[in-house]
Amino acid sequence: MPYLTQLADVARRTGHPVTEVAGWQSRGHGPQPEVKGIVCHHTAGPPGGGDYPSLAVVRDGRPGLDGPLSQFGLGRSGHIYVIAAGRCWHNAPSTSAAHANSSSLGIEAENDGTQPWPEVQKEAYVRLCAELCREFRLPASRVKAHREVNTAKPDPHAIDMNEFRAAVAALIEGGPAPSWTEEIVKALPMIRLGDDNYDVKTVRGCLFARGHVPPAVYEAVEDGLEGWLKSTRCDDGLVDVVRLFQRDEGISDDGIIGPKTWPSLLRV
């Protein structure tokens, strides 16, 4: 898994304001290897006011622990700060394999550890977790308090995690309105052997752009690659290339471009 440069877009889907903290897209202790869980924290920051006074600490670290400490910050106003797209030092040692630094994302919500949580901040917290679960196809049960996956930690204080997870699950179940790209993909036609239309050309172009068209495929074609890309016919050669692509993507290799294959081809 590379640097998770989609995190700002995921955060925006909550409807809460988002700040992309300068440099976040390449910030991290290397890329994030995988995302199997979400860990909720409180910053234990200063007791005074301000939306997110812990930003510098979460971004840059503190004595003995280099930043970034977590991918997200959450201000008292429900404002989301996207701090890092790579791995962060937010939970070690973890008692859960799905919630270690290499397998989970961290959210550091501003709170000194005793303050009541503003409603808007709690609402944003639940929404951010729900959107992350959707993005990484996780059930709400993978959202954990730091204190649930690290016995030495108390955070986040005063949040009933069962209630919290139930709220996340309700949001996931309710589902978002399909994005416009999902609507477009749903409207794309099925393409199979024998079809002859301009959508076939699109498939050829996408396969080539994804690096799935080896030279052997078009060497014998008139005009070579150009001729291969221009053809509007779904022939046996194209179906073979589609099957290889499907296998690489872990999709059933039926050679038909339908609702499973289009999103992979278009990377949506």
Ligand SMILES: [Zn+2]
């Ligand atoms: Zn914590």
